[in-house]
Amino acid sequence: MPEKKLVYISVTKVACTSLRWMIADLAGENLETFTKAAGGQQSRLMTIHGGRDRWKKTPQLHRMTQAELDEISPDNGWFIFAVVRDPWSRLWSAWESKFLVRHVTFMDRFSDEPWFPRVPGKAEDVVEDFRKFVFERPWEKYPQLIKDSHFWPQVRSVRPGELPYTKIYNLSELSTLFKDIHAHLALSGQDQELYLPRANETPLPMTREVLDGGVLESIREAYAADFKAFGDRWDPDRLKVAEGWTQDAIDHAAFHTVANERIGDLAAAVREARNQLGKTRRELRRLQMKRSPRSLMVEELRRVRDVPASALPGKAINKAKRNPAVRKVKRLFKA
Structure with a gap:
């Protein structure tokens, strides 16, 4: 945002839904345009991820001129930040939100794969299926997942050695980040309330059992680049984990799969209606040209x-x- 001298480098599965809404609001975007998305998003808040074409006032760095990029530096009064997260809980969150609760896109592409999780019936199902996913590492083998930023190492998005950050925050430092943003905006007389809706599409918190059986070590190996760049921030013994899941929590996760299947049905119906509308318009143009x-x-x-x-x-x-x-x-x- 040039007028506010603010740059946010987004990292998926690191509070990015809330932070993108914050940036959209600060930039003066029309927030209603995001909720009109007709994709398979699981909630209105998730529509912030529905497509970059809805952002009209927030330029991307790769679309700026070199002269504009040269001005972006903390030395010139810019506030440049990113937020990172330990790879253990980040991968757990990505797997749960995309696979366990059966996000429509991932269901369509991967439901026939042997590592695709069952609809959970008990806690053991969840632990076993996540373990199978981690050991299989499909994000390193399947082209569609290789290109999916939810499973990238965070250094690929953050590029810590290339961008002149004011600070790279840890997920646990969000309150400090918000104070720093307020202080930055106040310097130019543009401080305002930050719009920070809380979105959580993962019904089951991570437990210690999820990381047992070699899972913790396998994730550390898979995301070695993140641990090399930021590893001093993350201690497995200090991870925030739940004691376990009740059967009600498992049933709630199972309900998400049913709800997402219905969202997928509706999203497919909307796509079909749009395709038919496009065909009708093309036919009308063809008939008009025949006159x-x-x-x-x-x-x-x-x-x-x-x-x-x-x-x-x-x-x-x-x-x-x-x-x-x-x-x-x-x-x-x-x-």
Whole structure:
């Protein structure tokens, strides 16, 4: 945001839903345009991820000129930040929100794979299926997952050695981040309340049992680049974990799968309706083009013939006189 000298480098599954809403509000985006998305998002808050074309006032770095990029630096008063998270809870969150609760896109693409999780019936199902996913590492093998930022190492998004950050915050430091944003905005007299809706599409918190059986070590190995860049921030013994899940919690997670399947049905119906609308429009254009040039020109002349010449700009009259199509219409009427 050039006018606020603020840059946010988004990292998926690191409070990015709340932070993107915050940025959209600070930039003066029309927030209602996001909720009109017709995709398979699980809630209104998730529609902030529905497509970059809805952002009209928030430029992306790769679309800025080199001269503009050269000005972006803390030395020039810019506040540049990102937020990172321990890979254990981040992968757990990504797996749960995309696979366990059966997000429509991931259900369509991967439901036949042997590592795709069951609809959970008991706690053991969840632990076993996450373990299978981690050991299989499909995000390193399947092209669609290789390109999916939810499973990238965070250094790929953050690029800590390339961008001149004011600070890279840990997820546990969000309250400090918000204070720092307020302080930055206050310097230019632009401080305002931060819009920070809380979105959580993962019904089951991570437990210690989830990381047992070699899972913790396997994730550390898979995301070695993140641990090399930020590893001194994360201690597995200090992770925030739940004691366990009640059967009600498991049933609630299972309900999410049913709800997401219905969301997928509706999203598919909307896509089909849009496709049919596009076909209808194309057919109408085709039929319109089949009409004879004579009938089209005569119809257009009849439409405008009652408009006094004095009501038309002089340039338009002169241009029309030179237009061969106009002369042809006149000949048709004389015929």
